[in-house]
Amino acid sequence: GQNIDQPTEMTATEGAIVQINCTYQTSGFNGLFWYQQHAGEAPTFLSYNVLDGLEEKGRFSSFLSRSKGYSYLLLKELQMKDSASYLCAALSGTYKYIFGTGTRLKVLA
Amino acid sequence: GAVVSQHPSRVICKSGTSVKIECRSLDFQATTMFWYRQFPKKSLMLMATSNEGSKATYEQGVEKDKFLINHASLTLSTLTVTSAHPEDSSFYICSARDLGGDSRETQYFGPGTRLLVL
Numbered sequence: 001g002q003n004i005d006q007p008t009e010m011t012a013t014e015g016a017i018v019q020i021n022c023t024y025q026t027s028g029f030n031g032l033f034w035y036q037q038h039a040g041e042a043p044t045f046l047s048y049n050v051l052d053g054l055e056e057k058g059r060f061s062s063f064l065s066r067s068k069g070y071s072y073l074l075l076k077e078l079q080m081k082d083s084a085s086y087l088c089a090a091l092s093g094t095y096k097y098i099f100g101t102g103t104r105l106k107v108l109a
Numbered sequence: 110g111a112v113v114s115q116h117p118s119r120v121i122c123k124s125g126t127s128v129k130i131e132c133r134s135l136d137f138q139a140t141t142m143f144w145y146r147q148f149p150k151k152s153l154m155l156m157a158t159s160n161e162g163s164k165a166t167y168e169q170g171v172e173k174d175k176f177l178i179n180h181a182s183l184t185l186s187t188l189t190v191t192s193a194h195p196e197d198s199s200f201y202i203c204s205a206r207d208l209g210g211d212s213r214e215t216q217y218f219g220p221g222t223r224l225l226v227l
Contacts, residue, residue, distance in 0.1 A: 004152075031214055042115075042202050042218035043153070050214075087153070091214055095141065095206070099152040 002026050004100035006088050011106045012078055020073045020103045022088030032064050032071045033089040037102065043087055046073070075105075083107045111207045112136055115219035122193055123227055129189045130222045132159075132203030138183035139205035143216060144176075147200045159186040193226045200224075 003025045012018040024032065031050035035043035049055055049064035049071060061074040073086055085102040092098055112135040122128050132142055142159040157178055158166040165178035177189040186205075190197055200223050204216040 033215070035218075040200075040221075040223070042113075042220045045215055045217065048212055048215055094214075095143075095158065096155065097143075097153075097216060099154075101150075101152045104150075 002090075002092060002098045004088055004090055004098055006086075006100040006103045008101065009104045009106070011108060013108050014078055014080060016078050017074065017076050018078060018105065020075075020086050020088075020105070022071045022073075022100060024069050024071070024088070024090045024098070024100075026090040026092045026098055028093040029066070030091040030093060032062075033087075033091065033097065034060075034062050034071075034073045035087040035089065037085045037087055039085075046086075078107050080107050080109065111210055111215075111217040113203065113205050113217050113219040115203055115222050117222060118220060119223045119225075121225045121227065124194055125192055127189055127191045128193055128224060129187055130201055130203075130224075132186045132188070132205070132219050134184045134205045134207075134217075137205075137207040137209060139186075140183060140208065142180060142186040142203055142205045144178065144186075144188050145202045145204065147202060147221075149200075153202065156188075161186075190224065193224070195226045198224055198226045 006022045034046040037043040047062035054063045059076045087102045088100040089097040116131045140161045144156045145153040159180040161180045167173045180186040202221040204218045
């Protein structure tokens with residue numbers, strides 16, 4: 001079956017580092033996406049990993065291990081505006097995204 | 110680049126009426142668009158894949174006669190919720206892929222349409 005797991009909620013302090021984990025079981029796996037979604041808004045693309053390893057993009061980095069069915073999103077130097085939901089999505093086949101329920105991150109001053 | 114718009118952003122309608130939601134790719138052509146539904150604090154669920162010039166592909170459990178999809182051009186797909194009922198109240202989001210962009214697999218999402226059926 002298709003399954004994506006990520007923590008429901010996380011809390012961190014401004015300026016800190018936080019790691020959001022995601023595990024997946026997906027047929028025809030073709031890559032892993034991370035999106036940021038503020039309440040009532042559409043998801044915004046953050047990263048796409050198809051090969052194993054770490055992809056760094058400014059304050060955000062994303063890691064993928066295909067053999068373990070595991071990914072994480074790393075956010076550094078947290079800012080208040082980073083408070084949002086972070087969605088993990090596995091690409092199954094050529095176009096179908098399987099979304100996790102999202103991790104609500106609260107950044108505290 | 111890769112901007113997707115949706116209209117309207119919010120709609121309130123009476124039970125039994127039909128509501129049309131538009132999804133446009135503003136700076137690229139999209140042969141395929143996707144329609145999702147999201148309940149509060151829940152994941153996005155794919156409803157259907159909209160294909161330009163052909164019939165949409167619906168996910169299991171989604172009624173094609175209730176959720177009519179038309180993809181008449183390379184930049185526009187519409188979702189019509191027919192005979193809407195209160196249980197259809199939800200956040201509807203469309204997305205599209207820019208096959209001419211750097212990442213053919215990445216979907217870019219519209220701002221969403223919040224539907225409330227009274």
